Amino acid sequence: MLDNKNDDIFLSRWINGELSPEELDEFQSHPEYKHFAKIKAGSDALDLSDYDIDTALSNIKSAKSNSIENHKKPVIKLWPYAAVAASIAIIFGLFFFNTNDSFTSSYGEKLAVTLPDGSEMILNAKSEASFDKDNWENNRTVSLDGEAYFKVKKGSRFTVTTKNGEVTVLGTEFNVQSQSDYFAAVCYEGKVSVSNTNEETILTAGKGYQKIAKSSSVSWTFEALEPSWINNISSFRSVPVKYIFKELEEQYNITIDTKGIDTSIIYTGTFPNNDIDVALKTVFSTLGLQYQLQDDKTVVLDK
Numbered sequence: 309m310l311d312n313k314n315d316d317i318f319l320s321r322w323i324n325g326e327l328s329p330e331e332l333d334e335f336q337s338h339p340e341y342k343h344f345a346k347i348k349a350g351s352d353a354l355d356l357s358d359y360d361i362d363t364a365l366s367n368i369k370s371a372k373s374n375s376i377e378n379h380k381k382p383v384i385k386l387w388p389y390a391a392v393a394a395s396i397a398i399i400f401g402l403f404f405f406n407t408n409d410s411f412t413s414s415y416g417e418k419l420a421v422t423l424p425d426g427s428e429m430i431l432n433a434k435s436e437a438s439f440d441k442d443n444w445e446n447n448r449t450v451s452l453d454g455e456a457y458f459k460v461k462k463g464s465r466f467t468v469t470t471k472n473g474e475v476t477v478l479g480t481e482f483n484v485q486s487q488s489d490y491f492a493a494v495c496y497e498g499k500v501s502v503s504n505t506n507e508e509t510i511l512t513a514g515k516g517y518q519k520i521a522k523s524s525s526v527s528w529t530f531e532a533l534e535p536s537w538i539n540n541i542s543s544f545r546s547v548p549v550k551y552i553f554k555e556l557e558e559q560y561n562i563t564i565d566t567k568g569i570d571t572s573i574i575y576t577g578t579f580p581n582n583d584i585d586v587a588l589k590t591v592f593s594t595l596g597l598q599y600q601l602q603d604d605k606t607v608v609l610d611k
Contacts, residue, residue: 410438413454415561416581418538423450427466428459432485432537433581434558455485457535472519473504482511483535489521490551496534520548540581549575552591556607560584564607569597 321327322335413419413431421429421437424444431437435454440447448466450456460466462479470486473493480498485491493502495511502509502517507525509517519525528545536543542555550571553564559581577594579587588607592599598610 409441410436412436416559423448425461425463427461430457430538432456432558433555452484452486454487455483455537457481457483457538473502476501476503481534487551487554490518490547491520492516492518494530494535496532516545518545518547536578537581541578542581543578545576546574547576549573549595552579556587556591560587560605562601562605562607565609569609 322332327335411419411421411429411431413433413435416433417431418433419431419435421431423429423439424441425448427448429437429450432455435452435456437450437452437454437456439450446464448464450458450466450468452468452470456468458466458468458477459481460477460479464478466477466479468475468484470484470491472486472489472491475482475484475493477498477500480500481496482498482500483492483494483496485493491504493500493511494516495513497513499513500511502511504519509525509527511517511527514529514531516528516530517525518527526546542552542559544552544555548571549569550566552575553566553571556562556579557564562584573595575591575595577590579590581587584601588599588601592609600608600610602608
């Protein structure tokens with residue numbers, strides 16, 4: 309069993325529930341059975357109905373397929389249940405030989421990731437996320453540095469941890485951003501719990517939370533159905549301009565020279581993530597600053 313050319317046939321019969329009681333007992337005693345059972349449970353959790361993950365997400369996955377390949381991450385597509393048995397050997401290969409559970413997006417990149425339970429995570433530019441794939445069933449926890457949008461399958465507790473605080477849910481859609489001493493969480497569906505060292509807040513759909521350094525946290529309401537950066541627009545609400553400058557740097561792989569500039573000025577506004585000329589003009593004209601984009605991708609500012 310599981311040691312000859314008939315392995316695929318045996319596994320196909322198991323997937324389809326065609327093993328005899330004796331064969332099933334023997335298979336369950338096999339040292340690798342728990343691994344196969346875990347993979348089958350993951351495939352069973354996939355939503356095999358028409359999968360509407362929003363047009364924006366589909367576009368991201370399509371546009372970034374090459375990027376994901378470069379990161380050596382498995383791209384798991386949905387398939388009819390009848391095809392699971394035929395593809396089982398491929399899935400086993402992904403499971404046993406790809407142990408990566410850390411994902412990093414580059415400058416100006418969005419990286420779409422399917423988590424072990426079928427939940428969706430999209431990383432914004434220059435963000436990093438990691439999780440324990442082998443223990444995911446018992447501990448749905450993602451460590452995040454940067455910004456990510458999550459669409460979580462219902463199930464056990466799902467937690468996003470950052471150095472500034474954490475967000476806990478059971479199944480919902482939300483955005484988390486954590487960088488330096490800035491922390492923000494926005495709930496688009498369901499309910500999330502946001503906590504840091506000083507407080508705990510419950511956010512329902514259409515509610516946002518923001519905490520900057522030692523200042524008091526702020527909350528607000530909104531009507532958007534997803535974060536604007538999914539559609540290549542960075543938006544900010546009452547944020548010091550140093551974070552806007554950092555976002556520009558991460559989206560366009562540039563360096564902004566802020567010598568002599570008061571970076572604590574509060575900014576509310578947007579800029580596009582796919583047109584550097586418009587982005588720089590939008591931000592710096594709003595701030596009343598003159599700028600020059602040099603050949604080495606350094607932006608020099610003048611009052």
